[in-house]
Amino acid sequence: MQEKNARPYHHGNLKRVVIATAQDMLSEEKGWQFTLREVARRAGVSHAAPYKHFPDKGALLAELAMLGFNELREQLSGAIERPRSARAEFLAAAKAYIHFGTTNPSLYRLMFSADVDKTAFPNLKEAGAAAFAELLVILERGQQSGAFKKQPVRGQAVASWALVHGLTLLAIDGQLLPEKVGARPIDAVLTSMLEGLES
Amino acid sequence: MQEKNARPYHHGNLKRVVIATAQDMLSEEKGWQFTLREVARRAGVSHAAPYKHFPDKGALLAELAMLGFNELREQLSGAIERPRSARAEFLAAAKAYIHFGTTNPSLYRLMFSADVDKTAFPNLKEAGAAAFAELLVILERGQQSGAFKKQPVRGQAVASWALVHGLTLLAIDGQLLPEKVGARPIDAVLTSMLEGLES
DNA sequence: ACCCACAAGTTGCCACTGTCAACATAGGAG
DNA sequence: CTCCTATGTTGACAGTGGCAACTTGTGGGT
Structure with missing residues (x-):
């Protein structure tokens, strides 16, 4: 029987991952002018997922x-x-x-x-x-x-x-x-x- | 006979106007995070015109x-x-x-x-x-x-x-x-x- | 006066952004 | 088991920065 999706809808820890990813990106060239979409990409979720944890950027x-x-x-x-x-x-x-x-x-x-x-x-x-x-x-x-x-x-x-x-x-x-x-x-x-x- | 366009292609003073408009916008809520397109709009020119005077934002x-x-x-x-x-x-x-x-x-x-x-x-x-x-x-x-x-x-x-x-x-x-x-x-x-x- | 080169505009396009709505899936409480 | 909420996804919209190609205006040289 097929396993569930490799990445289930319920991440479980996405808020922390978004924060950690953004903290990593602070040390990159754009500093805090990173994009939220890039944070989501690196966290491995859709571009709208962070909006379930943060009202906005x-x-x-x-x-x-x-x-x-x-x-x-x-x-x-x-x-x-x-x-x-x-x-x-x-x-x-x-x-x-x-x-x-x-x-x-x-x-x-x-x-x-x-x-x-x-x-x-x-x-x-x-x-x-x-x-x-x-x-x-x-x-x-x-x-x-x-x-x-x-x-x-x-x-x-x-x-x-x-x-x-x-x-x-x-x-x-x-x-x-x-x-x-x-x-x-x-x-x-x-x-x-x-x-x-x-x- | 019809006059020339109200706004000729050759502005003559656009660089100064872009700078002055941007300076005005600094005192608005977004501060220096205004958009170049909005500067162009207020200066009464197309969105690409400032790129003839400034390589980028x-x-x-x-x-x-x-x-x-x-x-x-x-x-x-x-x-x-x-x-x-x-x-x-x-x-x-x-x-x-x-x-x-x-x-x-x-x-x-x-x-x-x-x-x-x-x-x-x-x-x-x-x-x-x-x-x-x-x-x-x-x-x-x-x-x-x-x-x-x-x-x-x-x-x-x-x-x-x-x-x-x-x-x-x-x-x-x-x-x-x-x-x-x-x-x-x-x-x-x-x-x-x-x-x-x-x- | 004409021609040409350049300056300096415009239009259109591309890839991307922030954010929202609607939908889909997962978890937990009763 | 059902239902509600949490938390994902997909798709869309309005906007951005910046580029290429095109159009118009100016000035210099002949």
Whole structure:
């Protein structure tokens, strides 16, 4: 008797496969401007199948961005696991952040792109806030220990984030080459930032 | 006798009109993800006409980005026209930069998007470098006057640019609201940056 | 004035896209 | 076993980027 079709109608795990396939495609030339039809082709399903799991392409992109923020938050909290000096924590987290961005440039750009509307995707917004909260933890601990100036922590967080974010984008764009900006530019800039933070 | 067609085949000025139309469309919802066909429609020509002036859509986007950098450079040099203290110059230029970005959010994002390939468009690369050079001028003058620390100026420029770029993106995303980050966050952050720069 | 070459338009086409509707199949609950 | 829902597929539509071939307009040279 004939077996059932090699690929039954009920995939069982298609949502995860679509996400994983899209994540793979992020590292290709088109970055997050891949096409949903190509994702479906590579997942081995029809072009309309993803629409049973995502209302549209924007929803898939938002999911990717949210997963990116989750991963970033894990990288940040992993970098400051063992309690140590505020300075060491700050540097470790900043470097983990920049490493995340330079290792996943298309994902990083997607996370901050206008194409993922955080107002339309609450999970994404929360994930972004959770990643940002790791930075707040570092700054609050630094203030409590007396290592950092006692100032509104959100203001300090904005300054720190703006700088690290800018550095990450410069690194992604290949603008942080030693012959352009001197040796170890990231260390130099982060040290300068810390001088502004410290008591 | 009948007049010639209302719209002769030879437009005479189509390249400029395409650019101006695309610039207008940047401020609409899709930002720089407008379609070239829609640009052509609004310019009153056929869908293929822009291809006589731009090899592809990417070339038009690169042109828009280059014009953006030119405009940014003019804003920066205008902000520091009259010689004054290094500190005042730095603040004026930083605010002009942030104002440019928040006034033209889609153009600003396009300028730093992976979609405009600076290696493929030398004019764009030069325009970006010229805008960046304005910052070098400020820092060099600051060092010469003794107001800023005598350090590798490109390193200082990278730190300054990273911070201002990050602030601009935060402002564009509406993240610099006083209830979130305290009053006058830009002033606070720039002042802190200056403390790191000054002798 | 005429001719020719080039510039710069148009028309039509191709392969592809995002997304929707209708249909087909699979799974699970009652 | 039946029925409902989930989740696939097929087909269609309106649109896109970009190309080739064609058409019209311009300007230079004779």
